[in-house]
Amino acid sequence: MATTIADDLKPLHHPKTWIGKYVWSQDHKVIAIQYSLTAIGIGLVALVLSVLMRLQLGFPGAFPAIQPENYLQFVSMHGMIMVVYLLTALLLGGFGNYLIPLMVGARDMVFPFVNMLSYWVYLLSVIVLVSGFFVPGGPTGAGWTLYPPQAISEGTPGHQWGIVTMLASLAIFIIAFTMGGLNYVTTVLQARTRGMTLMRMPLSVWGIFTASIMGLLAFPALFVAAIMMMLDHLAGTSFFMPAMQSMGQATRTVGGSPILFQHLFWFFGHPEVYIVALPAFGIVSDLISVHARKNIFGYRMMVWAIVIIGALSFLVWAHHMYVSGMNPYFGFFFATSTLVIAIPTAIKVYNWLLTLWRGDIHLRVPMLFAIAFIFTFIHGGLTGLFLGNVSVDVPLSDTFFVVAHFHMVMGVSPILVIFGAIYHWYPKITGRMWNETLGKIHFWITFLGVYVIYLPMHYLGILGVPRRYYALGETAFIPHSAHVANEVISLAAFVVFAGQFIFFYNMIWSYFRGPKADPNPWGAASLEWQTPDTPPKHGNWGPKLPVVYRWAYDYSVPGHARDFIPQNEPPA
Amino acid sequence: MPVAIAIAALVLGSIAFHLFSPWWQTPIASNWGSIDSALDITLWICAIAFVSLNLFMAYALLRFHHKPGNRAHYEPENASLEKRLTFWTAIGIAGMLAPGLAAWSKYVNVPKDAAIVEAVGQQWQWAFRFPGPDGVLGTAAVKHMTPDNPFGLNPLDPFGRDDILVEGNELHLPAGKPVKMVLRSKDVLHDFYVPEFRAKMDLVPGIVTYFWMTPTVPGKYEILCAELCGIGHHEMRGTVIVEPPRQFAAWLSQQSTFGQIMAQASPTSLTALLANANGCIAPAENRGIY
Helix, strand or coil: CCCCHHHCCHHHCCCCCHHHHHCCCCCHHHHHHHHHHHHHHHHHHHHHHHHHHHHHHHCCCCCCCCCHHHHHHHHHHHHHHHHHHHHHHHHHHHHHHHHHHHHHCCCCCCCHHHHHHHHHHHHHHHHHHHHCCCCCCCCCCCCCCCCCCHHHCCCCCCCCCHHHHHHHHHHHHHHHHHHHHHHHHHHHHHCCCCCCCHHHCCHHHHHHHHHHHHHHHHHHHHHHHHHHHHHHHHCCCCCCCCCCEECCEECCCCCCCHHHHHHHHHHHHHHHHHHHHHHHHHHHHHHHHHHCCCCCCCHHHHHHHHHHHHHHHHHCHHHHCCCCCCCCCHHHHHHHHHHHCHHHHHHHHHHHHHHHCCCCECCCHHHHHHHHHHHHHHHHHHHHHHHHCCCCHHHHCCEHHHHHHHHHHHHHHHHHHHHHHHHHHHHHHHCECCCHHHHHHHHHHHHHHHHHHHHHHHHHHHHCCECCCCCCCCCCCCCHHHHHHHHHHHHHHHHHHHHHHHHHHHHHHHHHHCCECCCCCCCCCCHHHHCCCCCCCCCCCCCCCCCCCCCCCCECCCCCCCCECCCCCCCC | CHHHHHHHHHHHHHHHHHHHCCCCCCCCCECCHHHHHHHHHHHHHHHHHHHHHHHHHHHHHHHHECCCCCCCCCCCCCHHHHHHHHHHHHHHHHHHHHHHHHHHHHHHCCCCCCEEEEEEEECCEEEEEECCCCCCCCCECHHHCECCECCCECCCCHHHHCCEEEECCEEEEECCCCEEEEEEECCCCEEEECHHHCCEEEECCCCCEEEEECECCCEEEEEEECCCCCCCHHHCCEEEEEECHHHHHHHHHCCCEHHHHHHHCCHHHHHHHHHCCCCCCCCCCHHHHC
């Protein structure tokens, strides 16, 4: 095979210093690790905030240090960190960066310098976000949705400075994401190795690719909303501020529309759900296929489902606003579009299950997490139908049912996938293997624990328990048993919280002491397992790029001795 | 293997939890039984999907988990199976959507004979206004708000004079009569939420929102704010008392009208009140929406 321009290693500029290799690195793998560690680090802050919230909800009054303003700040920061700074950053900045070039057979992202910049700007956004904890008045307590007028009005914690750091951080994050997202999209379109057609790409790449395009289209809505609210707050404009009072005094604002902000926010916010979900869908498809030793069932349908979900997700945003006071006739359209999106989503679930059917299922830790994902995602997806179904949403909106639903579908589910993915690719990333027993203990605590947390929460919501309440107090329709349920939920949350340290211990210990890993311990067919070195070196492929001859799912092909055929194995 | 058992156990446990948990909807006290039925239908269809999909998964894990010498079946796709699954899913979706949309079309179409009641929210309390004998609420705006005119009624609008103003978080409603709840916020977003009525809607400063319902069961119910409105959000409570029409009428007759309140106001207060009112009633203000 002739050497091509893509085989040339010189344009990669191998780093010469330690700082060039690990700090100002342009290697997508190092950037991926930087993104991941930063995201997990800030995610730990969100995790601690959730424990503080559960202390208050389970045992109201027992912790006088937690005042209403603190509670609302915990709620707001927890939500925003989890959705944007952990899940988006980890799935796209982390897994996107690591997996795309390796899975499509590229030496790196097409714009390595911009990729590096993306990480450092992301880090800046995290620092600005965290600075909110230290400004006068503390971080914003407006809820992660930051609805005006409340977000910038008296009576809301952090309405003076906390909201400024939050909006600034979001704007900076979006700049970082745009640099990363353009890179992911361009790399998938332009840097695939010979033979890697779009319809041979692993579904992980399809999920991350589609989510990146969606992010590039959706984040600008949040960006302008953040800038406009910043102007309302600092420059006295009235984009979102009507003629109103604040603490009994008329403000100088006039004519703005609070609902306009909600439209902009959810035009970003709903696609954001799928920006998180689609990479998770893709990754979990690959985990299931590899560990069931069976091709993903209905690959073409799976690709189309990802693309259709991505497109439809831009037409459903106002299902978050059925009781917002927008024109109620919108409800007919948005309920229909929302329930239609359930069809391609259901197809994905069927195909995961049909991949298991007649498979040769190895129940290793990554697979356990993938199975747990299917369970929690079915649960969370179905409760979404209640909330999408407009009139059914009316009694349920703004209750614990909503909290339980979105935690199941976009908290627990993607995080289970992330755990599965970390266990799955850890041997490739570090060259070492984690401890199986600790992995299983971590799995059982996490999977069973989250169900104890969230199943009862749905029922409290159906009862009518409102969300974002510092304390339920004496409320006639809330029986004593509901308060007991809140205690049990809190206790389960503390156990799940503690269980995560088993994971961190396992990962850190194995990095230094774990046994050396096989280059392809699971017998996976996709390209990232076929690198000449483990972990892969800068440039990924040594002197020659791989050539791809088949799709990523040749498992248990009849007539072959081995139960998988690597993508770069030539036809016999 | 344990994971297959765990999945099956979680499914059965969820069913048991559903049957035995003490938490379900509060007893309904309004006409919105159609919302409850839509919820029940959604629940049943979703429950069937939840149970069958997960039990299928548990069975597949049990039957096809790795044993030495096993090999997976090779079947890239099965178009006819995928089509059938898509079809039945679409049927299930339509089955939930139809009752959901039917209930919604009732929710958005206010009966012509509905009485109008206004709920006004501010951080962190409720106030209420009835239109009085003329059946029309007077126009209101933030610029008219003074300590003596907390509702911000336009003092020059004759429709406002007979409006009955109720402060102090307690609302009375007649049982069995449809009510159009007209919602207005003075400061930030709020949401008028009475779990027993099922209905709710945000209060949005700058615009007037609404929903309607017929309270059917006399009794005392709690009003909660269901849209985050700051540190006092959880304490923004009110009470609604649904009572037979005769008792309601007696209660209403004891409340003061805007005209009565103006008549008792001091001259300085009246000057302040009139300072912002201009001669003509702006047509763009709220009346058109009522």
